[in-house]
Amino acid sequence: MNRTIIGLDIGGTNLRIGAVNDNKEIIVSRIMDSDILSKAERPLEKLCSIIQAFIDENRLDDVGAVSIGVASSVANDFETVICTTNMRNDRGEPVFEHTNVAAFLREQLRIPVYVNNDTSNILFCDAYRNKLEDRRLVIGIYIGTGVGASVLIDGKLFKGANGAALDLGHVPFYKGEDPCICSKKGCCECYASGWKLESLLEEHYPGESIKRIFLDHGDEPPLEEFVYSCSHVFSVMATIFDPNAIVYGGGVIDLDGFPRDRFEALVKENTGLDVMSYGFDLIYSSPDNEKGIIGSAIFAEQMLDKQEA
Numbered sequence: 001m002n003r004t005i006i007g008l009d010i011g012g013t014n015l016r017i018g019a020v021n022d023n024k025e026i027i028v029s030r031i032m033d034s035d036i037l038s039k040a041e042r043p044l045e046k047l048c049s050i051i052q053a054f055i056d057e058n059r060l061d062d063v064g065a066v067s068i069g070v071a072s073s074v075a076n077d078f079e080t081v082i083c084t085t086n087m088r089n090d091r092g093e094p095v096f097e098h099t100n101v102a103a104f105l106r107e108q109l110r111i112p113v114y115v116n117n118d119t120s121n122i123l124f125c126d127a128y129r130n131k132l133e134d135r136r137l138v139i140g141i142y143i144g145t146g147v148g149a150s151v152l153i154d155g156k157l158f159k160g161a162n163g164a165a166l167d168l169g170h171v172p173f174y175k176g177e178d179p180c181i182c183s184k185k186g187c188c189e190c191y192a193s194g195w196k197l198e199s200l201l202e203e204h205y206p207g208e209s210i211k212r213i214f215l216d217h218g219d220e221p222p223l224e225e226f227v228y229s230c231s232h233v234f235s236v237m238a239t240i241f242d243p244n245a246i247v248y249g250g251g252v253i254d255l256d257g258f259p260r261d262r263f264e265a266l267v268k269e270n271t272g273l274d275v276m277s278y279g280f281d282l283i284y285s286s287p288d289n290e291k292g293i294i295g296s297a298i299f300a301e302q303m304l305d306k307q308e309a
């Protein structure tokens, strides 16, 4: 069936919207600042008007669904955003907190609307591009400002009891004492994240550019420790899930000079031996800003097929 899916990727900085065809190609897309939502008096109404305007401007008359990826956990209904920690209004409140985004939009737009965690949509796209959809167990871990993770079991998302599973950035590191932005201490992100890397730059290499940190200092102890911390959470996940493949990427790993060979060796060295007796593929996901839009369309297709079945 020919149908266009409207995919959205709403992160802390950018909001991307695109129309995706059956061949998983973006026909037309737009990018805007995410603060268009955080500054809006009524963010849900604003989001609705952005989508409606995009449909009208591009004369899209065969829209099968709207599918939204958002930087937050999403409840198991695939409608309710749990908390946009990284997107807040002027009063410091999350833009969406236990907000049923899909129900409102569906009522206004009169088409199916699905909401998903942004990392999960990116993994859908990576799994598609790397032909991993039919594998038994695929993990995606992305280290950007924070840490995002997703798991596909037989191509379907692993969600946990409520949808809050895999908040990997806040997995406790043993005896970690560093304060985390979430208010706990010693979380993964305190040692392995973009914001930790920024703080290392400030502490050890003040005035230098983050873009060159691995090129200029990758072999020095602070960066070696940092890469080890990043690999640690991968080894934990591999040991828990026994994956066929782990896809990895994100702004930190995409930096020039990030020692991917050393990183991959560390991940495998520290993964449990039973898992390593089978082994798994580590697949680097090269940077591409369209993955979130394409992945949200793939997710919508899965949801539509489920409803039609």
Ligand SMILES: [Zn+2]
Pocket (backbone or CB within 6 Å): 169, 170, 180, 181, 182, 183, 184, 185, 187, 188, 189
């Ligand atoms: Zn935390």
